[in-house]
Amino acid sequence: MSSQRSKHLFGVRLEKRASDSRWMAYCSPLLAILLTLLCGAGIFASLGHAPGAALYTFFLQPLEDFYGWTELGLKASPLLLCAMGLVLCFKAKIWNIGAEGQFIIGALGGGYMALQLDSMEGPWVLFAVVAFGALCGMLWAALAALLKTRFACNEILTTIMLNYIALNWLYYSVYGPLKDPAGYNFPESALFSDSSLLPLLFDGYRLNISLYFALLALACVWTLMSRTLFGFQIAVLGEDASAARYAGFKQNRLVWLALLVCGALAGLAGISEVTGPVGQLNANISLGYGYAAIIVVFLGRMHPVGILFASVLLALTFMGGEMVQMELTLPKSLTGLFQGMLLFFLLACDFLIGYQLQWSRPNRKISTVDIAQKAQE
Amino acid sequence: MDADLIINILYATLRTGTPLLLIALGELVCEKSGVLNLGQEGMVLMGAVTGFMAAVVSGSLFTGVLVAVLCGIGMALLFGFLAITLVSNQVATGLALTIFGGGLSAFLGSSYVGIGIEGFTPWELPLLSEVPVLGKIFFSHDPLVYVSWILFIAVYWCFRSSRAGLIIRAVGENPEAANALGMRVFLVRYAAVAFGGAMAGLAGAYLSLAYTPLWTEGMSAGRGWIALALVVFASWRPERVLLGAYLFGAASILHLVLQGLGFEASPNLLAMLPYVATILVLMLIANDAIKARLNTPFALGKPFRPQL
Numbered sequence: 001m002s003s004q005r006s007k008h009l010f011g012v013r014l015e016k017r018a019s020d021s022r023w024m025a026y027c028s029p030l031l032a033i034l035l036t037l038l039c040g041a042g043i044f045a046s047l048g049h050a051p052g053a054a055l056y057t058f059f060l061q062p063l064e065d066f067y068g069w070t071e072l073g074l075k076a077s078p079l080l081l082c083a084m085g086l087v088l089c090f091k092a093k094i095w096n097i098g099a100e101g102q103f104i105i106g107a108l109g110g111g112y113m114a115l116q117l118d119s120m121e122g123p124w125v126l127f128a129v130v131a132f133g134a135l136c137g138m139l140w141a142a143l144a145a146l147l148k149t150r151f152a153c154n155e156i157l158t159t160i161m162l163n164y165i166a167l168n169w170l171y172y173s174v175y176g177p178l179k180d181p182a183g184y185n186f187p188e189s190a191l192f193s194d195s196s197l198l199p200l201l202f203d204g205y206r207l208n209i210s211l212y213f214a215l216l217a218l219a220c221v222w223t224l225m226s227r228t229l230f231g232f233q234i235a236v237l238g239e240d241a242s243a244a245r246y247a248g249f250k251q252n253r254l255v256w257l258a259l260l261v262c263g264a265l266a267g268l269a270g271i272s273e274v275t276g277p278v279g280q281l282n283a284n285i286s287l288g289y290g291y292a293a294i295i296v297v298f299l300g301r302m303h304p305v306g307i308l309f310a311s312v313l314l315a316l317t318f319m320g321g322e323m324v325q326m327e328l329t330l331p332k333s334l335t336g337l338f339q340g341m342l343l344f345f346l347l348a349c350d351f352l353i354g355y356q357l358q359w360s361r362p363n364r365k366i367s368t369v370d371i372a373q374k375a376q377e
Numbered sequence: 378m379d380a381d382l383i384i385n386i387l388y389a390t391l392r393t394g395t396p397l398l399l400i401a402l403g404e405l406v407c408e409k410s411g412v413l414n415l416g417q418e419g420m421v422l423m424g425a426v427t428g429f430m431a432a433v434v435s436g437s438l439f440t441g442v443l444v445a446v447l448c449g450i451g452m453a454l455l456f457g458f459l460a461i462t463l464v465s466n467q468v469a470t471g472l473a474l475t476i477f478g479g480g481l482s483a484f485l486g487s488s489y490v491g492i493g494i495e496g497f498t499p500w501e502l503p504l505l506s507e508v509p510v511l512g513k514i515f516f517s518h519d520p521l522v523y524v525s526w527i528l529f530i531a532v533y534w535c536f537r538s539s540r541a542g543l544i545i546r547a548v549g550e551n552p553e554a555a556n557a558l559g560m561r562v563f564l565v566r567y568a569a570v571a572f573g574g575a576m577a578g579l580a581g582a583y584l585s586l587a588y589t590p591l592w593t594e595g596m597s598a599g600r601g602w603i604a605l606a607l608v609v610f611a612s613w614r615p616e617r618v619l620l621g622a623y624l625f626g627a628a629s630i631l632h633l634v635l636q637g638l639g640f641e642a643s644p645n646l647l648a649m650l651p652y653v654a655t656i657l658v659l660m661l662i663a664n665d666a667i668k669a670r671l672n673t674p675f676a677l678g679k680p681f682r683p684q685l
Contacts, residue, residue: 095468147656151663154609156415156468158659160602161652168652172645291476298469331487333594336480343473344459351463 015358024353029299029306031352032345033313039341049328057327058320058334068319070207074277075315078103080214081269082293083300083307084221085262090297091225092258093238098144098159099266100290101166102137106267107274108170109136111281114196114274115178115189125195130271137267138260140166145259149252163290174283188282198276210272217265222304224261234258266290287318288336295343314339380510382637386630387514392588394626395525396421396580396597400604401611401618402525402532403576408608409536410569411549411676415471416456417577418601419478424449424581426486429592433489438497442521442582449578450571452478457570461563464680475601483594496590497521519587521579528576533615545569549674552681562681577601599652606655610662612672621658628654 040058041051062068082099089096110133117125144162147153171187180190198208225231237244237254244251269289278285292314299313300306321335400417407414424445432441456474459465497519505516536542547555548565556562580600585592603625611617629651635642 097472147660151660153656153659153663154606157602157606157609158656160599161606161655164599164652165649168645168649171648172643175645176643294472295476331484333480333483333487336476337484338480340473340477340480343469344455344477347459347465347470347473348463351465354464 015356017354017356020353021356025301025350028349028353029301029310029346031349032299032342035345035349036338036342039345040338043334043337047330049330054324054328058324058338059316061327062316062319062323067205070202070205071319072312072315073211074207075318076311077210077214078269078273078289079293079296079311079314080308081210081217081265081272082262082290083296083311084214084217084304085265086293086297087300087302087304087307088221088225088234088258089262091238091302092234092254093241094148094255094258095156096141096144096159096259096262097156097294098141098162098290099262099293100286100288101159101163102140102263102266103270103273103286103290104163104166104170105140106133106137106270107285108166108173108270108281109133109267110271111189111192111274112173112178114192115281117196118190118193121195123195125193126198126275129196129275130198130268133271133275134264134268137265137270138263140267141259141263142256144263145256148259149255170281170285171283174281178281180280186282189280191280192275196275197279198272206277208272208276210269210276213268213272217268218304218308221261221265225304230254230257266293292318292339295339298343299346317342384510384513386627386634386637388518389630390623390626391514391518391522392626393629394623395522396583396588396600397604397607397625398525398529398619398622399576399580399583400601401607401622402528402615403573403580404604404608405611405613405615405618406532406535406545406576407569407573408677409549409613409674410545410566411552411674411679411681412457412460412566412570413467413471413678414453414456414460414474414570414573415468415605416452416474416478416601417573417604418597418599419475419482420449420452420574420577421478421581421584421597421601422482422595423452423478424578425585425596426482426489426581426592428578428582429494429585430485430489432586433492433494438586441586442579445578445582445586446575447578449574449576449581451574453570453574453577454567456574457567460680461566461570464682467678467680479595486592486594489592490594492591494586494590497587521583521587524579525583529615529619536615546674549676552676552679556681566681603651603655606659610658612662613674614672625651625654 037055037059041055044051044054063072082103085102086096086099110129113132114125114129117128140162144155144159147158148155174187174189178189180186180188183190198210201207201209201211225234233244233249233254236247237249237251241251244254270286273289274281274285293311296307296310296314300308300310317335317338320338321332324330324334325332400421404414404417427448428441428445431444432438435441452474456470459473460467460470499517500520500523502516502523506512508516536546544555544560544565547558548560548562552562555565581597584596584600589596604622607618607621607625611621631647631650635647
């Protein structure tokens with residue numbers, strides 16, 4: 001009675017697998033990328049560009065020279081930092097959408113510190129600035145943790161609201177108290193002094209040591225997830241909250257820890273961005289890394305290695321958007337479109353982890369009229 | 378504060394509350410059927426941009442509204458296909474819809490930024506609008522505000538005394554039982570999701586054709602998310618959604634009140650108010666956790682896999 005567990009869809013039979021397919025879990029992101037590329041080709045064609053050439057401009061042209069590769073690292077670092085924090089939350093099914101806000105507050109707090117320490121010199125200045133940025137991000141996430149554990153508020157809604165509050169706080173700061181008095185009234189702060197800028201990895205390229213932060217975070221969170229009791233408890237909490245309760249895990253403490261780590265990492269990403277390529281506070285410090293990191297986590301299968309690859313791919317979509325804007329005068333917002341399609345296709349393809357397609361010939365229905373006619377003959 | 382100012386504030390409250398009311402009513406129906414669609418924000422943005430584009434191209438505001446509603450339905454069906462047919466995680470799929478809608482709307486509207494159009498003008502209802510004070514507050518709005526009231530009455534009536542409302546609730550409380558009774562769970566859920574999409578699209582059209590007749594990237598400014606909180610705050614009751622929407626509307630135009638009282642404050646700080654208010658409201662309901670849980674549709678967010 002295989003039909004008991006099957007569904008029919010457009011003549012294709014969908015059969016429930018006896019157990020989830022591990023193989024498909026790894027193939028699904030690749031399939032999603034392929035479908036996104038196909039759809040992207042269609043979009044480029046509909047805009048009157050040769051699809052192959054346009055896809056080349058979007059995905060490969062940014063990487064033609066060494067500069068492109070360093071920029072890729074520069075954009076992948078904040079994504080990786082945010083994603084390594086988010087993966088802890090998502091593993092525990094804590095839907096923290098607030099990496100964007102934690103990123104902004106990290107940048108704002110650390111940037112404020114950098115402006116205060118403007119006249120100071122020495123390596124401790126940079127350390128203080130970066131540490132304070134991460135701390136601010138952590139405190140912002142602590143608000144969400146408090147709201148979830150003490151007031152049982154849905155963390156999706158609170159973190160989104162905190163994102164909007166953070167963004168408006170940034171606007172308020174750069175249009176108001178932190179605006180550069182000598183800045184011709186632009187909404188931006190004074191430039192940070194050299195002692196609060198991150199050291200560059202190569203002379204003449206913007207890539208800085210935030211790449212090391214990101215790789216270090218990757219190693220630490222990976223160890224945390226695979227080698228510690230905390231990581232195990234997080235995984236159990238996500239798989240089955242009641243099992244975690246019966247096992248006596250302190251759920252609230254796990255929520256606090258996951259969110260604090262995520263906030264610190266997202267804050268670190270934020271402060272690295274403003275003490276790195278931006279060099280000041282302004283109204284557009286985030287390109288949406290905090291939201292893109294959500295896609296990174298899902299695309300990377302919530303596994304550190306997968307997340308590493310996914311963050312590079314998503315970084316590439318940011319660069320591709322800029323490239324097609326320059327080369328083909330297409331809107332930069334293609335980036336967001338590609339990212340959205342990617343996540344959508346991924347979720348659709350994930351269906352195949354639990355189900356399989358069966359290409360079967362549709363059964364010809366035999367009606368009672370047919371039988372009656374047969375009988376008469 | 379003089380009387381004129383109070384009238385203006387109440388008038389503006391109804392205007393700012395309208396998009397929230399529309400989105401929240403749509404989400405209410407959707408959640409009552411057991412589907413949690415977190416993609417409201419994306420659908421609102423898509424409704425806003427397509428409605429605006431259609432209005433610019435065709436020159437007709439009503440065409441714009443129609444296109445926005447259809448676009449909202451299309452987006453919702455996309456969500457429905459993933460979340461209902463392919464039983465994907467509703468939270469992740471809703472987020473995907475928001476991210477996708479944000480990206481696609483920015484892409485579609487990139488050449489429409491900065492274009493202004495003649496938006497909806499107020500329709501002063503005959504006789505009613507001449508009532509002193511109340512006429513100005515309630516009966517001289519643009520047509521979409523009246524539409525939102527009609528839709529509110531329809532939803533209210535649907536859940537209070539219609540068979541359709543009962544079926545939606547049954548499907549949202551216990552889809553297995555509803556299925557066993559011969560109700561078509563998938564169909565009901567698709568319809569509810571599509572209704573939510575239509576309402577979000579309409580809210581988008583209201584934003585880009587009536588409230589501020591222009592298109593800017595991300596113009597919904599989190600209203601889709603606030604509306605989601607509103608449904609929880611209203612414990613899934615339409616009349617409380619109405620009240621909540623206007624309360625939030627009032628919170629977002631508090632700067633008018635403050636200016637009226639002679640206070641000066643940064644517009645960016647005041648822009649935080651609706652979001653802060655949302656968090657406060659979420660904290661407030663926490664005191665009533667048991668009641669809130671009782672009101673939540675039992676199968677909310679749980680996918681339904683029929684045993685054929």
